[in-house]
Amino acid sequence: xxxxxxxxxxxxxxxxxxxxxxxxxxxxxxxxxxxxxxxxxxxxxxxxxxxxxxxxxxxxxxxxxxxxxxxxxxxxxxxxxxxxxxxxxxxxxxxxxxxxxxxxxxxxxxxxxxxxxxxxxxxxxxxxxxxxxxxxxxxxxxxxxxxxxxxxxxxxxxxxxxxxxxxxxxxxxxxxxxxxxxxxxxxxxxxxxxxxxxxxxxxxxxxxxxxxxxxxxxxxx
Amino acid sequence: xxxxxxxxxxxxxxxxxxxxxxxxxxxxxxxxxxxxxxxxxxxxxxxxxxxxxxxxxxxxxxxxxxxxxxxxxxxxxxxxxxxxxxxxxxxxxxxxxxxxxxxxxxxxxxxxxxxxxxxxxxxxxxxxxxxxxxxxxxxxxxxxxxxxxxxxxxxxxxxxxxxxxxxxxxxxxxxxxxxxxxxxxxxxxxxxxxxxxxxxxxxxxxxxxxxxxxxxxxxxxxxxxxxxxx
Numbered sequence: 127x128x129x130x131x132x133x134x135x136x137x138x139x140x141x142x143x144x145x146x147x148x149x150x151x152x153x154x155x156x157x158x159x160x161x162x163x164x165x166x167x168x169x170x171x172x173x174x175x176x177x178x179x180x181x182x183x184x185x186x187x188x189x190x191x192x193x194x195x196x197x198x199x200x201x202x203x204x205x206x207x208x209x210x211x212x213x214x215x216x217x218x219x220x221x222x223x224x225x226x227x228x229x230x231x232x233x234x235x236x237x238x239x240x241x242x243x244x245x246x247x248x249x250x251x252x253x254x255x256x257x258x259x260x261x262x263x264x265x266x267x268x269x270x271x272x273x274x275x276x277x278x279x280x281x282x283x284x285x286x287x288x289x290x291x292x293x294x295x296x297x298x299x300x301x302x303x304x305x306x307x308x309x310x311x312x313x314x315x316x317x318x319x320x321x322x323x324x325x326x327x328x329x330x331x332x333x334x335x336x337x338x339x340x341x342x343x344x345x346x347x
Numbered sequence: 348x349x350x351x352x353x354x355x356x357x358x359x360x361x362x363x364x365x366x367x368x369x370x371x372x373x374x375x376x377x378x379x380x381x382x383x384x385x386x387x388x389x390x391x392x393x394x395x396x397x398x399x400x401x402x403x404x405x406x407x408x409x410x411x412x413x414x415x416x417x418x419x420x421x422x423x424x425x426x427x428x429x430x431x432x433x434x435x436x437x438x439x440x441x442x443x444x445x446x447x448x449x450x451x452x453x454x455x456x457x458x459x460x461x462x463x464x465x466x467x468x469x470x471x472x473x474x475x476x477x478x479x480x481x482x483x484x485x486x487x488x489x490x491x492x493x494x495x496x497x498x499x500x501x502x503x504x505x506x507x508x509x510x511x512x513x514x515x516x517x518x519x520x521x522x523x524x525x526x527x528x529x530x531x532x533x534x535x536x537x538x539x540x541x542x543x544x545x546x547x548x549x550x551x552x553x554x555x556x557x558x559x560x561x562x563x564x565x566x567x568x569x570x571x572x573x574x575x576x577x
Contacts, residue, residue, distance in 0.1 A: 173471050199474040200482075206475035212468055216490050225486075226476030275476045 129153075129183050129279065129311065133169055135176035142166065142176070142335045152305055152312045152345070154326035156319065162335040163315040164209075167281050170313060171206050172199035183279060203233060205277030209284045211264040213256035219267050220252040226275025233276040236308055245307065246270045246300050262293035266300060273304075280312040286321060294321075301325060305345070353522045354548060357531035362555070364439055364527060365507035368447035369454075373500055376451060380458035380499075381484075385467075402452040406512025413445055413517040441518040442525045446507035454503035461495020462488065494567045501563040505556060528552050 132145035142162045155163045168174040170181065172188065175196060181189040188197045205226070213222050227239065243249055246266045256264060265285055272280060285301070286294045298321075305312070305325060316322050322329055324345060331339040350358075382388075383395055401409050417424040417435040427433045435441035465488050473483045489496065511529040518525040520534060532548045535541030 171475050173475070199471070200477050200479050202475075203477070204475055206472070208468070208472060210468070212472040214469060214473070214487060225473065225478075229477035229482070271476065281475075 128185070129170075129181075129313070131170065131179065131181040131189075133166065133176050133179035133181075135165065135169065135174070135179065137165070140335050142169075144332070144335070144337045146330060146337060146340070148313065148330075149328060150311045151309045152314055152325055152327045154322040154329045154343070155313060155315045155332055156322050156329050157317060157332035159317055161332045163317075163332055164283055166332070167206070167283050167313065167315055170279075171204055171281055172197060172202050200229075203230065203276070203278045205272030205275050205280045207265075207268050207272045207280070207282045207285045209287055211256075211261075211268045211288075213259075213264055213267055213271070215256055218253055218255050219248065219259070222256065222267055223248070223252075223271050223274055226271060230276040233278075235276055236310065237273060239274060242270045242273050245303055260293070261289050262296050265289065265293075265297060269297075269300070269304070273308075273310075278311065280310050282312060282314045284316055287317070298324065302345075350547060351544065353526070354531060354544060356523050357526045357528055357548070358551060358555075360439060360442075360523075360525070361508055361527040361529070364443045364446055365504050368443045368450060368507040369500055369504045371443070372447040372451055372454065372503065373496075376454040376458055376499060376503070377489075377496065379451075380455045380462055381488075383455070384459045384462040398455050399452045401449050401513075406449065406510070407516050409448065410445060410513035410516025413441070413448070413513065417441065417444065417517070435518075437518050437521060437525060439518075439525055442514050442527065443507075445513040445517045446510045447503075449510045449513050450503035450506035453506050454499040457499030457502055458492070458496050461492035461499070464495070465491045493570055497563055497567055497570075501559060504559060508552075508555065508559075528555075 129150070130147040133142055135142040140162065142165055144166070155166060157163055165174065169176050169179070169189075176189070176191070178191045179189060180191070181187070187195050188202055189195060214225065217225065223239065223242070237245070243252070246269060248266060248270055251259065251263055251267065256267070259267065265288070269285065286297060289297065302324065304310070314322070314325060323343060326343050326345060329339075329341060329343045330337060379394070379398060383391065383398075414436065415421055417427070419425070419428070419434070419436050424435055427435065433440065435444055469491070470483050470487055473487045474480070478486065509529055511533065514525070514527065515530050515533070520526050520530040526534070528548050528551065532545050532552075535545035535548070
Protein backbone atom coordinates (compact mmCIF):
# COMPACT_ATOMS: atom_id res chain seq x y z
CA UNK A 127 0.00 0.00 0.00
CA UNK A 128 1.07 3.55 -0.44
CA UNK A 129 -0.63 5.76 2.04
CA UNK A 130 1.08 8.92 3.07
CA UNK A 131 -0.19 11.86 4.97
CA UNK A 132 0.75 14.86 7.01
CA UNK A 133 -1.79 16.39 9.33
CA UNK A 134 -1.97 19.39 11.61
CA UNK A 135 -5.24 19.55 13.44
CA UNK A 136 -6.17 21.31 16.64
CA UNK A 137 -9.17 20.29 18.70
CA UNK A 138 -9.67 21.83 22.12
CA UNK A 139 -6.49 21.52 24.11
CA UNK A 140 -4.43 19.18 21.97
CA UNK A 141 -2.86 19.52 18.55
CA UNK A 142 -2.40 16.58 16.26
CA UNK A 143 0.81 17.00 14.29
CA UNK A 144 2.22 14.08 12.36
CA UNK A 145 3.56 12.93 9.04
CA UNK A 146 3.60 9.30 7.98
CA UNK A 147 4.23 7.10 5.01
CA UNK A 148 2.80 3.59 5.42
CA UNK A 149 3.95 0.50 3.54
CA UNK A 150 1.54 -1.99 5.07
CA UNK A 151 -0.27 -4.04 4.11
CA UNK A 152 -1.27 -3.84 7.76
CA UNK A 153 -0.09 -0.72 9.57
CA UNK A 154 -0.80 -0.52 13.27
CA UNK A 155 -1.23 2.81 14.99
CA UNK A 156 -0.29 2.02 18.54
CA UNK A 157 -0.42 4.25 21.58
CA UNK A 158 -2.16 5.06 24.84
CA UNK A 159 -5.74 6.29 24.77
CA UNK A 160 -5.94 10.01 24.18
CA UNK A 161 -2.91 9.98 21.88
CA UNK A 162 -5.08 10.97 18.92
CA UNK A 163 -5.25 7.60 17.15
CA UNK A 164 -8.99 7.74 16.49
CA UNK A 165 -8.71 11.31 15.22
CA UNK A 166 -6.11 10.15 12.71
CA UNK A 167 -8.48 7.43 11.48
CA UNK A 168 -11.38 9.87 11.24
CA UNK A 169 -9.24 12.23 9.21
CA UNK A 170 -8.14 9.38 6.92
CA UNK A 171 -11.79 8.39 6.53
CA UNK A 172 -12.88 11.91 5.65
CA UNK A 173 -15.12 12.25 8.70
CA UNK A 174 -12.98 15.08 10.07
CA UNK A 175 -11.67 17.88 7.90
CA UNK A 176 -8.30 18.83 9.43
CA UNK A 177 -7.17 22.42 9.55
CA UNK A 178 -4.13 21.70 7.50
CA UNK A 179 -2.69 18.66 5.78
CA UNK A 180 -2.38 16.37 2.80
CA UNK A 181 -3.37 12.74 2.28
CA UNK A 182 -2.54 10.61 -0.74
CA UNK A 183 -3.55 7.01 -1.20
CA UNK A 184 -2.18 5.05 -4.16
CA UNK A 185 -1.48 8.19 -6.10
CA UNK A 186 -4.90 9.71 -5.42
CA UNK A 187 -5.11 12.95 -3.46
CA UNK A 188 -7.80 12.69 -0.80
CA UNK A 189 -6.94 15.88 0.95
CA UNK A 190 -4.83 18.90 0.25
CA UNK A 191 -5.79 21.90 2.29
CA UNK A 192 -3.47 24.17 0.30
CA UNK A 193 -5.18 23.30 -2.97
CA UNK A 194 -8.61 23.09 -1.37
CA UNK A 195 -9.01 19.41 -2.23
CA UNK A 196 -11.24 17.33 0.03
CA UNK A 197 -12.67 14.00 -1.07
CA UNK A 198 -15.68 13.25 1.18
CA UNK A 199 -15.92 9.98 3.10
CA UNK A 200 -18.40 8.38 0.73
CA UNK A 201 -16.09 8.85 -2.25
CA UNK A 202 -12.92 7.41 -0.68
CA UNK A 203 -13.80 3.74 -1.15
CA UNK A 204 -12.83 2.79 2.38
CA UNK A 205 -14.15 0.39 4.95
CA UNK A 206 -14.28 1.56 8.54
CA UNK A 207 -14.77 -0.73 11.52
CA UNK A 208 -15.66 1.39 14.53
CA UNK A 209 -14.94 0.59 18.14
CA UNK A 210 -18.66 0.55 18.89
CA UNK A 211 -19.87 -1.47 15.89
CA UNK A 212 -22.43 1.08 14.74
CA UNK A 213 -24.71 -1.44 13.08
CA UNK A 214 -27.90 0.09 11.73
CA UNK A 215 -30.60 -0.78 14.29
CA UNK A 216 -33.48 -0.74 11.79
CA UNK A 217 -31.85 -3.31 9.50
CA UNK A 218 -31.18 -6.98 10.11
CA UNK A 219 -27.70 -8.48 9.74
CA UNK A 220 -28.15 -9.34 6.06
CA UNK A 221 -29.27 -5.82 5.18
CA UNK A 222 -26.47 -4.32 7.27
CA UNK A 223 -23.98 -6.42 5.31
CA UNK A 224 -25.58 -5.41 2.01
CA UNK A 225 -25.65 -1.70 2.77
CA UNK A 226 -22.19 -0.85 1.46
CA UNK A 227 -22.13 -3.65 -1.10
CA UNK A 228 -25.03 -2.03 -2.98
CA UNK A 229 -23.19 1.27 -3.14
CA UNK A 230 -19.89 -0.05 -4.48
CA UNK A 231 -21.06 -2.15 -7.42
CA UNK A 232 -18.70 -0.37 -9.81
CA UNK A 233 -15.58 -1.63 -8.03
CA UNK A 234 -14.30 -5.18 -8.42
CA UNK A 235 -15.30 -7.42 -5.54
CA UNK A 236 -12.46 -8.77 -3.48
CA UNK A 237 -14.73 -11.25 -1.74
CA UNK A 238 -18.23 -12.51 -2.41
CA UNK A 239 -21.04 -12.22 0.12
CA UNK A 240 -20.84 -15.94 0.87
CA UNK A 241 -17.06 -15.86 1.34
CA UNK A 242 -17.27 -13.05 3.86
CA UNK A 243 -20.18 -14.70 5.67
CA UNK A 244 -18.15 -17.92 5.89
CA UNK A 245 -14.93 -16.21 6.89
CA UNK A 246 -16.63 -14.41 9.78
CA UNK A 247 -19.04 -17.18 10.73
CA UNK A 248 -22.16 -15.06 10.16
CA UNK A 249 -24.41 -17.66 8.58
CA UNK A 250 -26.60 -18.22 11.61
CA UNK A 251 -26.97 -14.49 12.24
CA UNK A 252 -28.26 -13.22 8.90
CA UNK A 253 -31.91 -12.84 9.88
CA UNK A 254 -31.19 -11.47 13.35
CA UNK A 255 -31.33 -7.86 14.45
CA UNK A 256 -28.33 -5.99 15.86
CA UNK A 257 -30.01 -5.60 19.27
CA UNK A 258 -30.18 -9.39 19.58
CA UNK A 259 -26.45 -9.92 18.97
CA UNK A 260 -23.66 -10.19 21.51
CA UNK A 261 -20.85 -7.63 21.38
CA UNK A 262 -18.55 -10.07 19.61
CA UNK A 263 -21.20 -10.96 17.04
CA UNK A 264 -21.93 -7.29 16.40
CA UNK A 265 -18.27 -6.61 15.80
CA UNK A 266 -17.98 -9.53 13.36
CA UNK A 267 -20.96 -8.17 11.42
CA UNK A 268 -19.37 -4.71 11.43
CA UNK A 269 -16.16 -6.17 9.98
CA UNK A 270 -18.16 -8.05 7.34
CA UNK A 271 -20.12 -4.93 6.45
CA UNK A 272 -16.90 -2.94 5.95
CA UNK A 273 -15.32 -5.74 3.85
CA UNK A 274 -18.36 -6.06 1.59
CA UNK A 275 -18.22 -2.35 0.75
CA UNK A 276 -15.25 -3.36 -1.46
CA UNK A 277 -12.82 -1.07 0.32
CA UNK A 278 -9.44 -0.20 -1.10
CA UNK A 279 -8.34 0.72 2.40
CA UNK A 280 -9.64 -0.77 5.61
CA UNK A 281 -9.64 1.34 8.77
CA UNK A 282 -10.10 -0.43 12.09
CA UNK A 283 -10.49 1.48 15.33
CA UNK A 284 -9.85 -0.81 18.29
CA UNK A 285 -12.32 -3.38 17.01
CA UNK A 286 -11.68 -5.53 20.08
CA UNK A 287 -11.52 -2.88 22.78
CA UNK A 288 -15.19 -3.05 23.77
CA UNK A 289 -15.04 -6.84 24.23
CA UNK A 290 -14.01 -9.02 27.13
CA UNK A 291 -10.98 -11.31 26.89
CA UNK A 292 -12.96 -14.36 25.78
CA UNK A 293 -14.69 -12.42 22.98
CA UNK A 294 -11.36 -10.99 21.86
CA UNK A 295 -9.94 -14.45 21.52
CA UNK A 296 -13.07 -15.35 19.57
CA UNK A 297 -12.53 -12.58 17.00
CA UNK A 298 -8.74 -12.62 16.77
CA UNK A 299 -8.61 -15.69 14.52
CA UNK A 300 -11.06 -14.00 12.14
CA UNK A 301 -8.80 -10.96 11.93
CA UNK A 302 -5.76 -13.15 11.27
CA UNK A 303 -7.75 -14.98 8.64
CA UNK A 304 -8.64 -11.68 7.09
CA UNK A 305 -5.06 -10.51 6.74
CA UNK A 306 -3.95 -13.88 5.40
CA UNK A 307 -6.82 -14.13 2.88
CA UNK A 308 -7.10 -10.63 1.46
CA UNK A 309 -3.87 -8.75 2.29
CA UNK A 310 -6.05 -5.66 2.23
CA UNK A 311 -4.30 -2.36 2.98
CA UNK A 312 -5.30 -1.73 6.57
CA UNK A 313 -4.70 0.86 9.24
CA UNK A 314 -5.32 -0.81 12.57
CA UNK A 315 -5.62 1.32 15.70
CA UNK A 316 -5.01 -0.30 19.07
CA UNK A 317 -3.58 0.30 22.50
CA UNK A 318 -2.80 -3.39 23.01
CA UNK A 319 0.75 -4.43 22.07
CA UNK A 320 0.02 -8.20 21.91
CA UNK A 321 -2.82 -7.55 19.46
CA UNK A 322 -0.67 -5.32 17.30
CA UNK A 323 2.23 -7.80 17.32
CA UNK A 324 -0.04 -10.52 16.02
CA UNK A 325 -1.56 -8.54 13.17
CA UNK A 326 0.69 -5.76 11.92
CA UNK A 327 3.43 -5.58 9.33
CA UNK A 328 4.58 -2.27 10.70
CA UNK A 329 3.97 -0.53 13.97
CA UNK A 330 3.68 3.21 14.37
CA UNK A 331 3.71 4.47 17.94
CA UNK A 332 1.75 7.58 18.67
CA UNK A 333 2.15 9.51 21.89
CA UNK A 334 0.59 12.86 22.77
CA UNK A 335 -0.41 13.49 19.13
CA UNK A 336 3.08 12.85 17.72
CA UNK A 337 4.76 9.87 16.09
CA UNK A 338 7.43 8.57 18.45
CA UNK A 339 8.50 5.43 16.58
CA UNK A 340 7.89 3.59 13.31
CA UNK A 341 9.27 0.13 12.63
CA UNK A 342 8.54 -3.10 10.82
CA UNK A 343 6.99 -6.10 12.56
CA UNK A 344 6.76 -9.78 11.70
CA UNK A 345 3.18 -10.85 12.46
CA UNK A 346 3.21 -13.86 14.75
CA UNK A 347 0.31 -16.08 15.58
CA UNK B 348 -77.83 12.74 12.61
CA UNK B 349 -79.30 14.86 9.91
CA UNK B 350 -76.61 17.05 8.52
CA UNK B 351 -77.38 19.83 6.12
CA UNK B 352 -75.64 19.83 2.77
CA UNK B 353 -73.60 22.85 3.85
CA UNK B 354 -72.36 20.95 6.92
CA UNK B 355 -71.38 17.89 4.91
CA UNK B 356 -69.50 20.17 2.51
CA UNK B 357 -67.80 21.81 5.48
CA UNK B 358 -66.64 18.40 6.80
CA UNK B 359 -65.35 17.39 3.37
CA UNK B 360 -63.59 20.74 2.93
CA UNK B 361 -62.01 20.51 6.37
CA UNK B 362 -60.53 17.11 5.54
CA UNK B 363 -59.36 18.27 2.13
CA UNK B 364 -57.81 21.48 3.46
CA UNK B 365 -56.08 19.77 6.39
CA UNK B 366 -54.78 16.91 4.22
CA UNK B 367 -53.42 19.21 1.53
CA UNK B 368 -51.92 21.53 4.14
CA UNK B 369 -50.20 18.59 5.89
CA UNK B 370 -48.92 16.80 2.80
CA UNK B 371 -47.66 19.92 1.03
CA UNK B 372 -45.97 21.37 4.10
CA UNK B 373 -44.40 18.09 5.32
CA UNK B 374 -41.34 18.14 3.00
CA UNK B 375 -40.69 21.75 3.99
CA UNK B 376 -41.16 20.92 7.66
CA UNK B 377 -38.64 18.05 7.37
CA UNK B 378 -36.17 20.28 5.54
CA UNK B 379 -36.44 23.11 8.08
CA UNK B 380 -36.30 20.68 11.01
CA UNK B 381 -33.16 19.11 9.56
CA UNK B 382 -31.61 22.54 9.06
CA UNK B 383 -32.35 23.47 12.67
CA UNK B 384 -31.28 20.09 14.06
CA UNK B 385 -28.07 19.55 12.11
CA UNK B 386 -26.68 22.80 10.77
CA UNK B 387 -24.99 25.80 12.28
CA UNK B 388 -25.32 28.90 10.15
CA UNK B 389 -25.59 32.65 10.38
CA UNK B 390 -29.18 33.70 11.06
CA UNK B 391 -30.29 30.36 12.47
CA UNK B 392 -32.07 32.00 15.40
CA UNK B 393 -33.93 34.27 12.97
CA UNK B 394 -35.17 31.24 11.00
CA UNK B 395 -36.08 29.52 14.24
CA UNK B 396 -38.01 32.60 15.35
CA UNK B 397 -39.84 32.96 12.05
CA UNK B 398 -40.92 29.31 12.11
CA UNK B 399 -42.28 29.65 15.62
CA UNK B 400 -43.92 33.03 15.09
CA UNK B 401 -47.38 31.62 14.20
CA UNK B 402 -47.36 29.78 17.53
CA UNK B 403 -47.06 32.97 19.57
CA UNK B 404 -48.77 35.54 17.35
CA UNK B 405 -52.55 35.95 17.70
CA UNK B 406 -53.99 33.88 14.82
CA UNK B 407 -55.86 36.96 13.63
CA UNK B 408 -52.53 38.70 13.11
CA UNK B 409 -51.18 35.78 11.09
CA UNK B 410 -54.39 35.77 9.04
CA UNK B 411 -54.16 39.50 8.45
CA UNK B 412 -50.50 39.24 7.40
CA UNK B 413 -51.51 36.54 4.92
CA UNK B 414 -54.26 38.79 3.63
CA UNK B 415 -51.76 41.60 3.08
CA UNK B 416 -49.16 39.34 1.48
CA UNK B 417 -51.21 36.76 -0.40
CA UNK B 418 -54.42 38.74 -1.04
CA UNK B 419 -55.41 39.86 -4.54
CA UNK B 420 -53.49 43.13 -4.14
CA UNK B 421 -50.72 41.59 -2.03
CA UNK B 422 -47.25 41.34 -3.61
CA UNK B 423 -47.04 37.52 -3.37
CA UNK B 424 -50.72 37.06 -4.22
CA UNK B 425 -50.37 39.12 -7.41
CA UNK B 426 -47.23 37.24 -8.41
CA UNK B 427 -48.85 33.84 -7.86
CA UNK B 428 -51.89 34.82 -9.90
CA UNK B 429 -49.96 36.28 -12.83
CA UNK B 430 -47.37 33.51 -13.08
CA UNK B 431 -49.22 30.33 -12.08
CA UNK B 432 -52.88 31.34 -11.99
CA UNK B 433 -53.14 30.45 -8.32
CA UNK B 434 -55.53 32.57 -6.29
CA UNK B 435 -55.33 32.29 -2.52
CA UNK B 436 -57.68 34.87 -1.08
CA UNK B 437 -61.19 33.62 -0.29
CA UNK B 438 -60.44 30.22 -1.80
CA UNK B 439 -59.89 26.82 -0.19
CA UNK B 440 -56.25 26.97 -1.31
CA UNK B 441 -55.82 30.03 0.89
CA UNK B 442 -57.38 28.14 3.80
CA UNK B 443 -54.86 25.35 3.21
CA UNK B 444 -52.03 27.90 3.24
CA UNK B 445 -53.27 29.44 6.50
CA UNK B 446 -53.60 25.98 8.10
CA UNK B 447 -50.16 24.91 6.86
CA UNK B 448 -48.53 28.00 8.33
CA UNK B 449 -50.34 27.67 11.66
CA UNK B 450 -49.44 23.96 11.88
CA UNK B 451 -45.84 24.42 10.71
CA UNK B 452 -44.19 25.17 14.09
CA UNK B 453 -45.81 22.12 15.71
CA UNK B 454 -44.68 19.77 12.94
CA UNK B 455 -41.19 21.25 12.84
CA UNK B 456 -40.77 20.90 16.61
CA UNK B 457 -41.75 17.23 16.66
CA UNK B 458 -39.68 16.36 13.59
CA UNK B 459 -36.67 18.28 14.85
CA UNK B 460 -36.71 16.32 18.11
CA UNK B 461 -36.92 13.07 16.15
CA UNK B 462 -34.01 14.04 13.89
CA UNK B 463 -31.92 15.11 16.86
CA UNK B 464 -32.44 11.72 18.45
CA UNK B 465 -30.87 9.95 15.46
CA UNK B 466 -27.26 9.07 16.30
CA UNK B 467 -24.96 10.99 13.95
CA UNK B 468 -22.39 8.22 14.42
CA UNK B 469 -24.67 5.91 12.42
CA UNK B 470 -24.85 8.51 9.67
CA UNK B 471 -21.05 8.75 9.67
CA UNK B 472 -20.83 4.95 9.43
CA UNK B 473 -23.16 4.99 6.43
CA UNK B 474 -21.04 7.61 4.68
CA UNK B 475 -17.89 5.50 5.12
CA UNK B 476 -19.78 2.68 3.38
CA UNK B 477 -20.15 4.89 0.31
CA UNK B 478 -23.50 6.57 0.93
CA UNK B 479 -23.88 10.14 -0.32
CA UNK B 480 -25.47 12.61 2.11
CA UNK B 481 -28.85 12.19 0.35
CA UNK B 482 -28.64 8.42 0.54
CA UNK B 483 -27.73 8.59 4.23
CA UNK B 484 -30.72 10.85 4.83
CA UNK B 485 -33.13 8.58 2.97
CA UNK B 486 -31.90 5.21 4.26
CA UNK B 487 -30.70 5.99 7.79
CA UNK B 488 -31.99 9.32 9.12
CA UNK B 489 -35.60 9.23 7.91
CA UNK B 490 -36.31 5.56 8.79
CA UNK B 491 -34.86 6.03 12.29
CA UNK B 492 -36.79 9.26 12.80
CA UNK B 493 -39.97 7.94 11.22
CA UNK B 494 -42.16 7.69 14.34
CA UNK B 495 -41.32 11.30 15.20
CA UNK B 496 -41.92 12.49 11.65
CA UNK B 497 -45.30 10.75 11.70
CA UNK B 498 -46.11 12.35 15.06
CA UNK B 499 -45.21 15.74 13.60
CA UNK B 500 -47.48 15.16 10.60
CA UNK B 501 -50.40 14.04 12.79
CA UNK B 502 -49.94 17.00 15.11
CA UNK B 503 -49.89 19.29 12.08
CA UNK B 504 -53.01 17.63 10.66
CA UNK B 505 -54.86 18.02 13.95
CA UNK B 506 -53.85 21.67 14.18
CA UNK B 507 -54.88 22.26 10.56
CA UNK B 508 -58.25 20.63 11.18
CA UNK B 509 -58.97 22.91 14.11
CA UNK B 510 -57.50 26.13 12.74
CA UNK B 511 -59.94 29.00 13.07
CA UNK B 512 -58.56 32.50 13.59
CA UNK B 513 -56.09 32.82 10.71
CA UNK B 514 -58.42 30.99 8.32
CA UNK B 515 -61.47 33.14 8.95
CA UNK B 516 -59.40 36.31 8.76
CA UNK B 517 -57.64 35.38 5.53
CA UNK B 518 -60.33 33.56 3.53
CA UNK B 519 -63.49 34.34 5.49
CA UNK B 520 -66.30 31.80 6.02
CA UNK B 521 -67.79 31.08 2.60
CA UNK B 522 -69.99 27.94 2.50
CA UNK B 523 -68.75 25.53 -0.14
CA UNK B 524 -65.43 27.29 -0.61
CA UNK B 525 -63.72 28.13 2.68
CA UNK B 526 -66.19 27.06 5.35
CA UNK B 527 -64.59 24.38 7.49
CA UNK B 528 -65.98 22.48 10.50
CA UNK B 529 -64.56 25.08 12.85
CA UNK B 530 -65.94 28.10 11.02
CA UNK B 531 -69.25 26.31 10.39
CA UNK B 532 -69.67 25.65 14.13
CA UNK B 533 -68.92 29.30 14.76
CA UNK B 534 -71.55 30.23 12.16
CA UNK B 535 -74.15 27.99 13.82
CA UNK B 536 -73.52 29.45 17.25
CA UNK B 537 -74.15 32.92 15.82
CA UNK B 538 -77.57 32.06 14.40
CA UNK B 539 -80.80 31.29 16.30
CA UNK B 540 -81.59 27.56 16.48
CA UNK B 541 -78.03 26.65 15.58
CA UNK B 542 -77.32 24.64 18.73
CA UNK B 543 -78.23 21.24 17.32
CA UNK B 544 -76.14 21.44 14.14
CA UNK B 545 -73.27 22.96 16.12
CA UNK B 546 -73.35 20.00 18.50
CA UNK B 547 -73.45 17.51 15.62
CA UNK B 548 -70.40 19.06 13.99
CA UNK B 549 -68.66 19.14 17.35
CA UNK B 550 -69.15 15.40 17.75
CA UNK B 551 -67.91 14.74 14.23
CA UNK B 552 -64.88 16.89 14.96
CA UNK B 553 -64.10 14.81 18.05
CA UNK B 554 -64.55 11.59 16.06
CA UNK B 555 -62.20 12.70 13.28
CA UNK B 556 -59.53 13.70 15.78
CA UNK B 557 -59.79 10.33 17.57
CA UNK B 558 -59.62 8.39 14.31
CA UNK B 559 -56.54 10.35 13.20
CA UNK B 560 -54.78 9.70 16.51
CA UNK B 561 -55.59 5.97 16.55
CA UNK B 562 -54.63 5.56 12.91
CA UNK B 563 -51.26 7.19 13.44
CA UNK B 564 -50.64 5.04 16.51
CA UNK B 565 -51.40 1.92 14.48
CA UNK B 566 -49.24 3.05 11.59
CA UNK B 567 -46.30 3.77 13.89
CA UNK B 568 -46.64 0.34 15.47
CA UNK B 569 -46.85 -1.35 12.10
CA UNK B 570 -43.74 0.45 10.86
CA UNK B 571 -41.69 -0.50 13.90
CA UNK B 572 -42.91 -4.11 13.62
CA UNK B 573 -42.05 -4.15 9.92
CA UNK B 574 -38.59 -2.82 10.77
CA UNK B 575 -38.20 -5.64 13.29
CA UNK B 576 -39.14 -8.27 10.70
CA UNK B 577 -36.85 -7.06 7.93
